[in-house]
Amino acid sequence: xxxxxxxxxxxxxxxxxxxxxxxxxxxxxxxxxxxxxxxxxxxxxxxxxxxxxxxxxxxxxxxxxxxxxxxxxxxxxxxxxxxxxxxxxxxxxxxxxxxxxxxxxxxxxxxxxxxxxxxxxxxxxxxxxxxxxxxxxxxxxxxxxxxxxxxxxxxxxxxxxxxxxxxxxxxxxxxxxxxxxxxxxxxxxxxxxxxxxxxxxxxxxxxxxxxxxxxxxxxxxxxxxxxxxxxxxxxxxxxxxxxxxxxxxxxxxxxxxxxxxxxxxxxxxxxxxxxxxxxxxxxxxxxxxxxxxxxxxxxxxxxxxxxxxxxxxxxxxxxxxxxxxxxxxxxxxxxxxxxxxxxxxxxxxxxxxxxxxxxxxxxxxxxxxxxxxxxxxxxxxxxxxxxxxxxxxxxxxxxxxxxxxxxxxxxxxxxxxxxxxxxxxxxxxxxxxxxxxxxxxxxxxxxxxxxxxxxxxxxxxxxxxxxxxxxxxxxxxxxxxxxxxxxxxxxx
Numbered sequence: 001x002x003x004x005x006x007x008x009x010x011x012x013x014x015x016x017x018x019x020x021x022x023x024x025x026x027x028x029x030x031x032x033x034x035x036x037x038x039x040x041x042x043x044x045x046x047x048x049x050x051x052x053x054x055x056x057x058x059x060x061x062x063x064x065x066x067x068x069x070x071x072x073x074x075x076x077x078x079x080x081x082x083x084x085x086x087x088x089x090x091x092x093x094x095x096x097x098x099x100x101x102x103x104x105x106x107x108x109x110x111x112x113x114x115x116x117x118x119x120x121x122x123x124x125x126x127x128x129x130x131x132x133x134x135x136x137x138x139x140x141x142x143x144x145x146x147x148x149x150x151x152x153x154x155x156x157x158x159x160x161x162x163x164x165x166x167x168x169x170x171x172x173x174x175x176x177x178x179x180x181x182x183x184x185x186x187x188x189x190x191x192x193x194x195x196x197x198x199x200x201x202x203x204x205x206x207x208x209x210x211x212x213x214x215x216x217x218x219x220x221x222x223x224x225x226x227x228x229x230x231x232x233x234x235x236x237x238x239x240x241x242x243x244x245x246x247x248x249x250x251x252x253x254x255x256x257x258x259x260x261x262x263x264x265x266x267x268x269x270x271x272x273x274x275x276x277x278x279x280x281x282x283x284x285x286x287x288x289x290x291x292x293x294x295x296x297x298x299x300x301x302x303x304x305x306x307x308x309x310x311x312x313x314x315x316x317x318x319x320x321x322x323x324x325x326x327x328x329x330x331x332x333x334x335x336x337x338x339x340x341x342x343x344x345x346x347x348x349x350x351x352x353x354x355x356x357x358x359x360x361x362x363x364x365x366x367x368x369x370x371x372x373x374x375x376x377x378x379x380x381x382x383x384x385x386x387x388x389x390x391x392x393x394x395x396x397x398x399x400x401x402x403x404x405x406x407x408x409x410x411x412x413x414x415x416x417x418x419x420x421x422x423x424x425x426x427x428x429x430x431x432x433x434x435x436x437x438x439x440x441x442x443x444x445x446x447x448x449x450x451x452x453x454x455x456x457x458x459x460x461x462x463x464x465x466x467x468x469x470x471x472x473x474x475x476x477x478x479x480x481x482x483x484x485x486x487x488x489x490x491x492x
Contacts, residue, residue, distance in 0.1 A: 004171055005230075006073065007080040007097035010130045014168070014234045015084035015093065022082040023092075023119055026111040056107065059139040065101065073099040078109050078133070081116035083125065087238020089245060092120040094181070095130040098172070103133035105177060106140045110147030113181075117154035126164045126241055131182045134200055135175020148176040155184050162366055164244040166237065169215065169224070174200040183223055186363050187240055187314060189233070190215035190224045222316020222352060239312055243331040246338040247368030251408035251430065253334075255307045255372075257483040258298040259291075259414075259436035280435045281470050281484055285462030288438040288469065292415045297436050300328055300343035300374050303414055307372070308332030311341070314360055321352030321389065326377070329360040331369065340364035342425060343374035346415055348381040351394035357425060358394075358401040365405045373402075373425045375413040378443065380421030398424040412482065413437040413469070431478045433469035439477060440467040 005013065011020050054062040070076055078100040084093050094116050096103040105113075120127045137144040158165060167185035169178065172195035179198055182188060190196060197204075197213035204213065211217055218224040228236045282288035291297065304311060311332030316322045327350075328343045342357035357373070364371045380391055402409060402425070409427035416422070417439030433439065442450070444462035453461060472478040 004098055004132065006099060007075065007095035007130070010132075010168075010170065011080065011082070011084065011093055011095050013230060014086055014128070014130070014237055016086065016088065019085040020082050020093070021084070022080065023112075023116060025076065026108075026115045028108060028111060055140050056143050057139065057141050062139040065139070069100040073097050075100050077112060078103045078105070079112050081112050081119075083119070083123075086128070086241055087234060089126070089238060089241040091126045091128045091241055092116050093128050093130060096132040096170070096177070098132040098134075098170075101137060102135075103131075103177070104135060104137040104144070105133065105147045105151075106137040106144045107147065109137075110150045113147070113151050114154055117158050120163060121158055121161050124161075124163065126166065126245055127158055128237065128241075129165070129167045129181040129185065130170065131167055131173045131177050132170040133173060133175065133177035135177060145176065148180050151180045152184065155180065159186075159366060162247070162368060164241070164367060166240050166244070168228075168233065168237065169194055169196050171195050172200065174198065174213075183318070186244070186366075188218075188224045189226050189228050189236065189240075190218065191233070192216070192227050192229060196224070219315070220322070221320050222318060222322040222356070223320075225314045225316065226312075236312075239310070240331075243312060243333065243338045244367055244369070248337050248370055249368070249408070250337075250370065252339045252370045252372040252410040254410055254412040254432040254482050255303050255374075255414075257434040257436070258302055258306060259434060281481065282435070282438075282468050284459070285438070285465060285467045285471070286444070286459040288467055289416075289444060289462055291436045292438050294436070297415060300345045300376060300414065303374055303412075304328065304332070304341060304343060308334055308339070308341075314356065314363075317352045317355030317359060317394075319352070319355060321350070321355065323350040323353030323356060326350050326381075327353030327357055329356050331364075338369050340369050340371045341373070342371065344377040344422070344425060346376045346378075348379060349377045349421055350381045351386055351389040351391045354380070354391075354394035354398045354424065358398045361398075361401040361405055361409070365401075365407045368407055370407055371405065371409045371427075373409065373411045373427065375411060375417050375422045375425050375431075375439075376415035376437075377418050377422050378416050379418035395420060395424045402427060413439055413478065417467075418443060429479075433472055433478045433481050435469060435481055435484060437469055438467040439469075439472055440465050 075097045078097050080095045165185040166187045167182050169182045169190045173182050194215040196215045196218045215227050219227050311330050313330035326347045331340050342360050411427040411431040413433040415437055419442050444458050448458045448461045469481045
């Protein structure tokens with residue numbers, strides 16, 4: 001368990017000095033519906049204005065409990081909402097006060113949340129929920145639980161408006177608060193050691209492993225993007241906000257080549273692999289395969305480091321899986337503007353990797369941010385566990401995400417382009433290749449086996465498949481070979 005910060009303390013931790021301005025508190029009429037707002041800091045009851053005595057259920061002692069919570073915390077409700085600058089980017093902050101009835105959600109909590117989201121949309125601001133809650137307020141029964149539906153609708157409307165939502169989950173974040181404001185955000189950051197999970201400590205099975213209900217466990221399961229120490233939270237949050245609030249309609253430029261084929265003056269040679277042909281391109285299909293499979297060929301990490309000034313990563317498919325060894329996804333700064341990236345790393349891509357890439361592309365599409373994808377895989381993982389994890393459905397979902405994207409997608413094949421597991425990440429009509437790459441309907445070895453050819457015909461099969469980057473240009477599969485000026489289609 002981490003130290004529990006109050007709502008005001010977490011606001012002070014992430015907001016630039018003296019920039020937080022609390023939003024007016026919505027007034028609830030006797031009918032129970034919120035109307036206008038009263039000025040921040042107004043006097044009156046402890047949040048029961050417009051409510052029946054002891055709340056909508058007449059729960060004995062509820063008013064007294066709220067009064068004690070108000071006296072103890074200095075707050076009128078379990079959330080504090082306002083605007084602030086975070087590393088210079090203005091955002092709507094929604095800070096939960098766990099000391100106020102466990103940060104629970106009631107009707108007036110819902111009113112404040114609805115008002116905060118509406119303010120964000122009206123002023124085109126990102127939303128940052130700073131969540132610490134035990135769930136819905138029992139003293140208000142089902143009326144409290146239905147606030148989750150109100151919150152979900154506000155989140156959807158904000159998403160449709162193209163505004164990012166970046167949640168910070170604190171200790172504890174459980175119940176409906178986790179299942180809406182937390183896990184429902186576009187990006188989820190967590191404080192170390194925080195209790196995070198749908199089931200709170202008092203309602204989960206007695207024999208449940210408590211380690212499964214932590215921020216670290218949620219990160220390992222792909223539900224949290226990063227666990228961030230408190231002292232790094234403002235800087236991390238600021239970087240995310242800057243990157244996610246810079247839309248652009250200009251396609252990302254393909255990166256420059258870094259490998260063997262860059263001997264045309266666009267990069268340095270590694271000195272390994274087959275000798276390059278004209279313009280640094282592979283002489284045969286098998287040469288292309290060997291160059292792409294060279295262990296010394298630059299991989300995704302090198303390309304991303306060279307392309308971006310800085311970048312932040314999203315991690316996880318939100319379905320219980322991650323593929324950190326096979327797919328790198330996130331957002332970065334390239335020459336002063338934001339580009340999203342999804343990059344295969346040269347290994348067989350697992351279902352969680354495809355689902356994470358689809359999540360990345362859909363998020364970038366909603367925010368109007370161009371996407372760069374790097375293709376480099378011998379193919380999709382094809383072991384039994386990959387099938388149990390839904391490999392086919394995950395690949396289909398990525399194909400759909402790329403096909404449906406309205407934001408421009410640019411692809412560079414930097415190594416192996418192995419069948420549909422590679423093509424799923426490729427942009428139709430805007431795919432490029434490096435001199436160290438190949439793309440094939442199937443690996444030459446497998447093609448020869450299927451055609452019942454002897455092993456010594458694998459190399460000639462590679463030639464027949466026309467897998468070289470220059471072949472792909474001639475076939476119209478890719479637009480051009482980066483770094484090879486004479487191997488580019490003149491089709492715009």
